[in-house]
Amino acid sequence: MTPLKLSPLSPTEFPNMPSLAGVELATAATGVKYKDRDDLLLMVFPPKTNLAGVFTKSSTAAVSVHLSKQVVQSNIGRCLLVNAGNANAFTGRNGDQSADSILSYLSKISGISQKSMMMASTGVIGEPLDDSLICLHLNKLWESKGTADWQQAANAIKTTDTFAKASSHTIYFDDQPVHICAIAKGSGMIAPDMATMLGFIVTDAEIEPSLLQKMLTQINAKSFNAITVDSDTSTSDMVILAATATSKVKISSDAGAGELAEKFKTSLRLVMTDLAHQIVKDGEGASKFITVNVKGAISDHSAHIIAKSIANSPLVKTAIAGEDANWGRIVMAVGKAGEPAERDKLSIKIGGILVAENGQKSDGYTEAMISDHMKSNTILIDVDLQLQNGTSTVWTCDLTHDYISINADYRS
């Protein structure tokens, strides 16, 4: 196939990433699926590393998801191996054995217990994964650990992403720096077999596992779990957060330590939200980045369901692709969500302009008022249900001809 064209919403350059002593990176090119590019990433963590993770809820999850989940739960992870191009999902017992062969060989080389190894696989579903091809490159990969930078790492995990995704933040606690470095891949433009996403976040802070998990879960709900490209959930999604304890800063949930934790959490949220937005901006066929804010719902959960109903609606997404301020489709999407809403209380703003209120088009609103906004590549939708205080924000992209071309014309 012809190479996918760079997303029009892509950032202009790869971000500057600080050096983070607590993790060693290495990449390799195995040729499992792609030619002439890295497709294998190894991340090695020091022994004191604490882990947190969130994983796909798919009932047909890939073997890598099951393996990594176990390692995170027992908090004994020392390394993570990521292969791109083959999801090793729905590959049955053979697929389980492929993963086992790879990790057992890596264990032999590295001396790290196999039980401490996490794995992530992304790419086509249902094709056998050639473990021997990957094993061929493990010696060199292990020997070269520490030589790759974050850009190489972010590139190695791409499938059909059109740009490498990374984000970082440095926080000072009494002049002691703590770094957060993170990479991600995915969203629909991309892996036409799924809307896969992977996210790997490393910090050099020392953070106890229960607090780490709590922070990851909370922020994940408002970042990676608040984006949608095409409503399709992959078999392979995972986000792993590793705290290597290589800085001088310890963040705990002890009484009195709340301020430190909040400061860290704010930075973590910035990094995760930035990556989540990058995934949407690389959404298959995306030409516009859309923010959907819902408030006034009976609960945050209800607001989230309504925001997702709007963000997943093919009719809302095609209207935006057509730069058409068709707010009636937003009304429809609120209505179909199955959550409490009252016609005569609902109000809708587009680009900050009130278009509908009191159960009808707003007095004085004309389409000309938002036509410039509709032509821009950043669309803002605000829905106020005026019932109670539930709020949610979801980010998505529009649905264009390129989405169809990529997914109907591209044979994976």
Add this chain to the structure above:
Amino acid sequence: MTPLKLSPLSPTEFPNMPSLAGVELATAATGVKYKDRDDLLLMVFPPKTNLAGVFTKSSTAAVSVHLSKQVVQSNIGRCLLVNAGNANAFTGRNGDQSADSILSYLSKISGISQKSMMMASTGVIGEPLDDSLICLHLNKLWESKGTADWQQAANAIKTTDTFAKASSHTIYFDDQPVHICAIAKGSGMIAPDMATMLGFIVTDAEIEPSLLQKMLTQINAKSFNAITVDSDTSTSDMVILAATATSKVKISSDAGAGELAEKFKTSLRLVMTDLAHQIVKDGEGASKFITVNVKGAISDHSAHIIAKSIANSPLVKTAIAGEDANWGRIVMAVGKAGEPAERDKLSIKIGGILVAENGQKSDGYTEAMISDHMKSNTILIDVDLQLQNGTSTVWTCDLTHDYISINADYRS
């Protein structure tokens, strides 16, 4: 805009419809939205008519839905007025008043109590409905009742439909005929919770309202509520079933009358399923008609959720548009449904050919085996979860460039 091209899945001709004495039809062209075509339909029923109805569950339902629901519930309906081109939804108090003006004027002309009048409106959401323009045509419409045929009626209620939809069946009970005649519209904003679809079914049998409603609800679950075009549920869906009691056949739920009722129900199901299929075949941009059968689920409800997850998946639908036997996307859609499924029990057939079983690609399966099937315009997907006995069938169409063109370029 340029006229929509006829769906490639369209029937070759409008069906033969029997005459049904119990209903009088009339149509008119008001010019509310469309030029040079009928957009108003009146159906008049005799006094003894019994009614049943199913309506959208949208929390932003149109005023016509609320009005018609009330009339059906009190079983006093004498006529139904349908306008196409404007849904009179999210038009606030003004919209309520528009509907009231129209029906009160029609009541004055016809002598039928306003409380006995049903209304259905379909078209753009959020635009004020010009009731004076409709009222202008009501005198002539009422006077011409009985002059329109089913084809004119089916044409008058179209919006983005590319063909008029009708179906009928005649059943003989001891040589006494009972007719079922039905029309429907719908093409986009179609999802299994009553879609932007209207369906009007008339029979000349005499059937008590509770039995009529029971049959309609049961069959609706397996016909209109088992189709999806784009997962978007409209503000205006309704299906109304009127039994005019103008034939000599009475169908009751009395002991011993079960056989009659079953015979009638079978015919009603044929008619409703035929119309539901016609709506999918006129799905916006549709090039293929897709049947998704799920069995072996833990319940029928669970099977239905999984079947809908497959039928609504943009990645499954674009793969089929591309004639790509990408069964990994079906695995993904089963996995994301949130219902019990086990990788190693799941099996998938496409076009009757086993493609996946035991958690992986089936032995001996090659894509060549189903390439002819993928090129045809009727696609069959069978999923067996092998857990328990829950089954469901959902019908849908593929997702093509034409869906994007129709919805990004057209204000519907």
